[in-house]
Amino acid sequence: MKLSKLSIVVPCYNEESNIEELFNELKKVIESLTCVCEVIFVDDGSKDNTYKEIEKKSHKYDYVHGVSLSRNFGHQIALLAGLEKASGDVIITLDGDLQHPPQVIPELIEKYNKGFDIVNTRRIDDESTSFLKKKTSTLFYILINKLSDIKVEPFGADFRLMSRETVDAFLSIKEQDRFTRGLVSWIGYNQGVVEYKASPRFSGKSSYTVKKMFQLAINGITSMSSKPLRISLYLGLMFFITGLIYAVFIIYNYFAGINVEGWTSILITILILGGIQLLISSIIGEYVSRIFNETKSRPLYLVKKQTSKKIT
């Protein structure tokens, strides 16, 4: 498992003010390593000058490459694009906003040398992480691990090392909706974890709004498990049985001559049943829309331009 070439993949969306600083940090680490390195920046359809910044670096340093996607495809797809372009025996992915400290890279490599095929990372929160973000991510992991069939490392991030073999395995998964962390857990192999301290974003704004996190959670759950459908079945059964018991009660009352006015109970029943039906049909709808997405089998992303020659 001799490491001869390392690829570092960085998805970037509106990170013009971070590229310089991030690259300086990366450069320090790369210079301390003995293997050949390449850095692949994926510009995910940024609206600012991110790609110009990447080009500048790529002109100056031979080992820096840039890929510009034709529009914003989202973090997960940008990551995938980078992985497809990377040619190293070992590939490390990290964010473009310096929240994933490049200083941890040697530690990841050390773990790889100990025989791990995939080295995930776990974030230890510092005070700079907002209360809301902490709470929402805790909830996210509880939900995803309860509802899906795979284990996702809590407080993990898309900051990880993967060997060539596991990247190829990952790339052989042809799904359209890709929840990277779930898929990486799904492929198996020998996986290890390294802890790191999260730093605040160097500059710029997080593009993960609460809405996007919610989408990622739904995506993560529905792409890794059909448990919500099973839960719908249980819910439906529960309400059916309760309904039956209630029906017996009403019929008894009818024969016993007890006349109930009934307005409140009817309204409550209608509201609850209506709500449950809507909920269940939207869960089914969520899966139908996934089938729809898969059947279209469009390319996952389009590349508008890239800096070099050498990457495929």
Ligand code: UDP
């Ligand atoms: N990113 C991307 N495409 C997007 C959104 C984000 O490539 O549509 C990149 C972004 O530049 C960063 C990483 O994904 O490198 C994580 O995004 P962000 O920092 O906004 O998320 P957070 O750290 O808040 O989870």
Ligand code: MG
């Ligand atoms: Mg970030």
